[in-house]
Amino acid sequence: MNMFINLFLFPIFLTLQDLSNKKNNFTQIITEDDLSIEMVFIPEGKFRMGKDTLNSYDYSPSNDVEVSSFWISKFEITWDIYQLFMDQTNFDEKSDFSRADFIDKIDGLSGPTTPYVDMSFGMGKNNFPAVNMTHFAASKFCEWLSSKTGFYYRLPTEAEWEYACSDEMDNLKIDDFAWNRYNSDEKYQKVGQKKPNIYGLHDMLGNVAEWTADIYNKDVYSKKRKKNPFESGENKYPRVIRGGSWDDESSNLKSYYRSFSTKELQRRDPQIPKSLWWNTDAPHIGFRIVRPFNKESQKLKKMFWNYSD
Amino acid sequence: MEKESRRNFVKKTAIISTGSLATTLPVEAFANVIENKKLKISLVGCGGRGSGAIVQALEADDNIEVVAMADVFADRVERSIIGIKEHFGDKRKINIKEKNIFIGFDSYKKAIDLSDVVILATPPGFRPLHFEYAVNTGKHVFMEKPLATDATGVRRVLKSAQIAKDKRLNVVVGLQRHYQNKYLDLYEKVKSGAIGKLVSGQVYWNDGGVWVNNRASDQTELEYQMRNWYYFNWICGDHILEQHIHNIDVANWFIGDYPKYAQGMGGREVRNGKEHGHIFDHHFVEFTYPGGQVISSQCRHQKGTESRVDEVFQGTRGSVTLGKGELSSLDGDTIYKYPVSSSKDANPYQVEHDKLFASIREGNVINDAFNGAKSTLAAIMGRMATYTGKKITWEEIMNSKENLVPDDLDWDSTPPIMPDKEGRYKSPKPGITKFI
Numbered sequence: 001m002n003m004f005i006n007l008f009l010f011p012i013f014l015t016l017q018d019l020s021n022k023k024n025n026f027t028q029i030i031t032e033d034d035l036s037i038e039m040v041f042i043p044e045g046k047f048r049m050g051k052d053t054l055n056s057y058d059y060s061p062s063n064d065v066e067v068s069s070f071w072i073s074k075f076e077i078t079w080d081i082y083q084l085f086m087d088q089t090n091f092d093e094k095s096d097f098s099r100a101d102f103i104d105k106i107d108g109l110s111g112p113t114t115p116y117v118d119m120s121f122g123m124g125k126n127n128f129p130a131v132n133m134t135h136f137a138a139s140k141f142c143e144w145l146s147s148k149t150g151f152y153y154r155l156p157t158e159a160e161w162e163y164a165c166s167d168e169m170d171n172l173k174i175d176d177f178a179w180n181r182y183n184s185d186e187k188y189q190k191v192g193q194k195k196p197n198i199y200g201l202h203d204m205l206g207n208v209a210e211w212t213a214d215i216y217n218k219d220v221y222s223k224k225r226k227k228n229p230f231e232s233g234e235n236k237y238p239r240v241i242r243g244g245s246w247d248d249e250s251s252n253l254k255s256y257y258r259s260f261s262t263k264e265l266q267r268r269d270p271q272i273p274k275s276l277w278w279n280t281d282a283p284h285i286g287f288r289i290v291r292p293f294n295k296e297s298q299k300l301k302k303m304f305w306n307y308s309d
Numbered sequence: 310m311e312k313e314s315r316r317n318f319v320k321k322t323a324i325i326s327t328g329s330l331a332t333t334l335p336v337e338a339f340a341n342v343i344e345n346k347k348l349k350i351s352l353v354g355c356g357g358r359g360s361g362a363i364v365q366a367l368e369a370d371d372n373i374e375v376v377a378m379a380d381v382f383a384d385r386v387e388r389s390i391i392g393i394k395e396h397f398g399d400k401r402k403i404n405i406k407e408k409n410i411f412i413g414f415d416s417y418k419k420a421i422d423l424s425d426v427v428i429l430a431t432p433p434g435f436r437p438l439h440f441e442y443a444v445n446t447g448k449h450v451f452m453e454k455p456l457a458t459d460a461t462g463v464r465r466v467l468k469s470a471q472i473a474k475d476k477r478l479n480v481v482v483g484l485q486r487h488y489q490n491k492y493l494d495l496y497e498k499v500k501s502g503a504i505g506k507l508v509s510g511q512v513y514w515n516d517g518g519v520w521v522n523n524r525a526s527d528q529t530e531l532e533y534q535m536r537n538w539y540y541f542n543w544i545c546g547d548h549i550l551e552q553h554i555h556n557i558d559v560a561n562w563f564i565g566d567y568p569k570y571a572q573g574m575g576g577r578e579v580r581n582g583k584e585h586g587h588i589f590d591h592h593f594v595e596f597t598y599p600g601g602q603v604i605s606s607q608c609r610h611q612k613g614t615e616s617r618v619d620e621v622f623q624g625t626r627g628s629v630t631l632g633k634g635e636l637s638s639l640d641g642d643t644i645y646k647y648p649v650s651s652s653k654d655a656n657p658y659q660v661e662h663d664k665l666f667a668s669i670r671e672g673n674v675i676n677d678a679f680n681g682a683k684s685t686l687a688a689i690m691g692r693m694a695t696y697t698g699k700k701i702t703w704e705e706i707m708n709s710k711e712n713l714v715p716d717d718l719d720w721d722s723t724p725p726i727m728p729d730k731e732g733r734y735k736s737p738k739p740g741i742t743k744f745i
Contacts, residue, residue: 087612116552118516118616122632125616247650268651270658271357272364273392281652 023069023293025200028149035081039071039291040200047163049229050221051256058218059256066227067163069293072156075129075191075202076210076286077141079120082130085141086112088148111144112137112277121283123187129208129286131188135239135261137277138211138287139306145289146301154304155213156290157230158240158258165204165243165255169197174250178206184246188284205253208286209245213304216240216260232303237261245284261285348669351377351424353417353439355389358453359430361658362483363389364396366428366451369662370670377409379420380431381535386410414718417442424448426669433551433685434544434714437462437469440678444473444480449669451662453483455554455685456678458546460709463686470678477674481665482681484558488664489657491634491647492559498629498645499563503636505625507564510604512556513617514548518610521584531724540586541734543713543725547588549575549695550688553608557691558684559620559631560596560604567683568596568604568690570702575695577736579611587726587734594691606691698739711745 028037050062089111112133119132133141142153156164169177177197179189184206192202204210215233231240238260244253252259261282268280279285296304350373352363367373375393380386394403411419417439421427429439429452437457443450450473457463473480486492499507522537538544545551561567573594580590591609598604619632627638634647668675690706715725728734 083613114518114520116519117618120616122617122619268656268658270361270365272360272389272396273357274396283652 025074026071028145028151030081030145030149031084033084035084037077037081037289038074040074041071042067042069042160042164042199044069044293045163048167049159049162049256051167051254058258059221061221062256063221063224063226065159065163065225065229067159068228070156070160071291071293072160072164072199072201073288073290074196074200076208076288077130078127078191079125079130080127082133082141083125085144086114089140089144111140113275115275115278119278123283124190127190127192129188129191129203131208131284131286132279132282133287134236134265134275134277134279135211136236136306139213139304141287142289143305146305151291152296152301153289153291154301155211155287157228158212158214158242159225159229160290161210161212161242162255164199164201166198167255169205170254170256174205174253178203178244178250178253179246180206180244180248180250180253181246182250186246188246188286203243205243205255206248207246208243209241209248209259209284210243211285211287212240212242214240216258234306237263237265241285247284345372348373348425348666349376349423350374350426350428351379351420352389352428352430353379353420354429354431354435354453355380355385356430357392359428360389360392362428362430362451362453362662363393365659365662366426366666367393367397367401368659370666373426373666375403375405377411377420377423378405379411379416381412381414381416383412386412414720421446421448426451426665429453432538432544433546434458434462434538437465437714440466441469444469444476444478447476447478449479449665450678451481451483451665452678452681454558454681455546455550455688456482456681457685458543458550458689459711459713460686460689460706461712462714463682463689464707466678466682466685470676470682473678474674474676478676479665479668479674480676480678481661482677483658483661484555484677484681484684485657485661486555486559486631487562487677488660490649490654491651492631494647495629495631495634495636496563498636499622499624502626503645504622504627504629507602507622507624509602510560510563510620510622512553512560512604512606512620513608514553514556515607515609515614516616516618517612517614518548518580518590519552523584529720530727531718531720531722534586534724534726537584537586540584540588541724541726542586542588543715545588546689547592547692548610549589549592549594549606549608549692550685553592553606553691554684554688556608556618556620557596557604557606557688558680560606560622561680561684561687563620563622563629564598564600564602564604566598566600567703568687569599570700571596571687571690571694572700573606573691573694574698574739576739581736583728583732587736589695589737592691592695594694596687596691693744695739696737696742697744698742699744701744705744709745 023041025040028039046064046066048062049065050059052060052062145153175183176195188208196202197204214231216238217231220231241259265279265282266274269275350366352359355378378386421443426449427443433455456466519539524533534541571594575589575592577589590611594606596604621630629636635643636645638644690701694701726734
C-alpha cells in the first residue's frame with residue numbers, strides 16, 4: 001500500500017521539491033484531504049547552547065555550537081495529520097507484533113497499532129497537537145511522511161530544537177508565548193494561538209513538550225561539542241524532551257531546559273509487552289518535525305528513523 | 310519507595326492476622342490462606358492483558374511463583390513469556406517449566422490444577438467455564454471483565470460466585486474503576502449526598518474502535534474467529550459489553566442498583582467489512598433503574614468521530630463528571646475537584662493486585678464476582694435491546710435462554726456462526742432479530 005502511495009504521489013511532488021530547495025519557508029501538502037504542514041526555514045548559524053549556572057544542572061556548561069540550515073514545522077504536529085499516519089499504516093495484524101524485532105519482518109512501513117482508548121484523553125483533536133505517541137512512533141511518523149512526500153523528514157536534534165527556539169524567549173512574558181500550568185485549563189490547546197518566536201514558530205515553549213532525536217545524556221555538555229551535535233542510540237529511553245508543556249511550571253519553560261523520557265510514561269499500559277507505539281502517561285508530550293537542508297546519509301536517516309540495526 | 314511500603318504492609322498485616330485465622334475460618338479456606346507460603350499462580354489466556362496482569366501480580370507480592378500458563382495458541386504463550394522476562398530483566402527470575410505450558414481448549418484445567426491463585430484473561434466467552442473450574446478446585450481468582458457473553462454464562466458465573474463465597478475465596482474482577490482512587494473518592498462524596506439524590510446520567514465509550522486480525526490462508530474458520538475474536542459475539546459479546554461495560558458498571562455502582570429495563574437503538578453503519586464479523590459499531594441505550602433514574606449509554610466504534618470515554622451523573626443538588634473528577638453545583642460551578650492527576654495517582658491495574666494478594670495473605674475475602682456478573686448482564690441487556698429493537702426487562706434478560714458458546718470445543722468443532730458465500734456474517738436486525 002505504501003509502495004502505491006509512493007509511485008502515485010512522487011511525480012506531483014517533484015515540482016514542489018524544486019521550490020522547497022530554496023532557502024524559503026514552504027508548505028508541505030500531504031494529502032488529497034487538504035492537510036498541510038507549514039515549514040519555516042532556519043538559516044545556519046552559531047549559538048550558545050545551554051546555560052551556565054553555579055549548580056551542576058544538565059544544561060551547563062554552555063558551549064558555542066554550530067548548526068546547519070534546516071526547515072522546522074511552524075506548529076506542533078496535530079492529531080489531524082497524525083491520524084492520517086495511523087490510518088495509512090494500519091495493517092492491523094501487526095497489532096499482535098508490537099515489538100521492534102517483529103517490525104523489520106513486515107514489508108514496507110509500519111505504523112501505530114489501534115489503541116484501546118482514545119489517546120487524546122478527550123482533550124480535543126481538530127487542530128490540537130497529537131500526544132501520547134512513543135519516541136519510536138514519532139520517528140516512524142517522519143519516515144512515513146518522507147516516504148509519502150519524497151522529502152526527507154526527521155525529529156529535530158536537541159541542538160536544532162534549542163537553536164530554533166532561541167534564547168530570546170527566555171526573557172519574554174511567558175503567558176504571551178506559552179500555554180503552561182497556570183493558563184492552560186489543565187489541557188493542551190489548539191496550536192498557533194500564542195505569539196510566535198523570532199523565527200515565526202508557535203508553541204516552542206509550552207502547550208506540548210516535544211520529542212527530539214537525541215538520547216539523553218546528563219553530562220553531554222561537558223564534551224564541548226562544536227557542530228551539529230547529536231547523541232544517537234537505540235534505546236527507547238531516556239530520550240530528550242524539550243520545551244515544557246501545559247502541565248509545567250513556567251520556570252521549566254526555557255529554551256535551555258532539558259527533560260527526558262522514562263518507563264513511567266507507560267506506567268498505566270495494562271499489557272505486556274507494553275506498546276511500541278503508545279504511551280499511557282504522556283498527554284503532555286508531542287513533537288514537531290525537521291527537514292535538514294543538507295543531504296544526510298542513508299545510515300544517518302535510518303538512525304533517525306529508529307531502525308535497530 | 311511505594312512498592313517497599315506495600316510489601317511491608319502485606320507482611321505486617323499477614324503476621325497480625327495469623328492468630329485469628331485458625332478459629333474463624335472453615336478448614337478448606339484455611340488450607341488456602343497462606344501468610345508466608347510461596348503462592349503459586351497460573352495464567353489462563355496469555356494475550357497482552359493476561360501477561361500484564363501476571364506482571365502486576367508479581368509486583369504486588371514478592372513471594373509468588375508463576376507455575377503454569379495456558380492458551381489455545383502456542384505463539385501467544387511464547388510471546389507472553391518473552392514479554393514478562395523482558396519486563397523484569399535481571400530483577401526477578403521467571404522460570405516456567407516447559408511441561409507446565411499447556412496448549413488447547415482444555416489447557417485451562419491443567420494450569421488451574423497446579424495453582425493457588427489463577428488469572429483468567431481469555432476473551433470473555435470462555436470465562437464462565439474457567440471460573441467455574443477455578444472455584445470448584447478452590448482457587449483464588451483475578452479475572453478480566455466481562456464475565457460472560459450471554460445470560461446463560463452469567464447465570465453460571467453467579468452460581469460459581471456463590472461457591473467462591475461459601476469457600477471464602479478471593480475474586481477480583483478487572484473493572485478497575487473500583488480500584489481507582491478518583492472514582493472511590495467521588496463515590497464516597499456522592500454517596501454522602503454532596504450532589505443530592507441521583508436522578509440521571511450519561512455514560513460513554515465513543516472512539517475509533519480496536520484492532521482487526523486478518524484471515525490467514527492456512528486458518529480454519531474456528532481459528533480465524535479465535536484470532537479475530539473481537540468481532541464474534543460468542544467470544545466477545547459486542548463492544549457494548551467488552552468495553553462499555555466499564556461505564557455501565559459505574560452507573561450501577563453510583564446508583565447502587567441494576568437497571569429495571571432497557572431500550573435503545575444501534576447498528577453497523579461504517580465498520581461493516583467482512584473482517585468485522587457481525588457486531589454493531591454503535592449502540593445508544595436508555596437504562597431505567599428501579600429508583601427511577603435514567604441513564605443514557607452511548608458506545609461507538611467509528612473512526613473520525615467525536616471521542617469520549619466518561620461517566621456523568623446528575624443529582625438533585627448538582628452533578629459529577631468522573632473523567633474530570635469534578636463535582637458541580639446546579640449552576641455549573643465547580644464545587645470540588647479530585648486533586649491528583651491520573652498520571653501521578655496510584656495505577657488502578659496495580660492496585661487490583663495489591664488488594665487481592667493482601668487479602669489472600671490476611672485471610673480476608675474480596676468477592677467482585679456478583680457485581681461483575683450483574684454488570685455483565687446489564688450490558689448484555691443493552692445489547693439485546695439494540696439488537697431486537699425491543700424493551701428488555703431485567704427479569705427477561707436474567708431468564709434469557711440465549712446460549713452462544715458451544716460446549717466441549719476442540720479444533721474440529723464448527724463455530725456457532727459461519728460466513729455466507731461472500732464471506733459475510735449475519736448481523737442482528739432491529740425489529741427482526743428475536744429475543745431468546
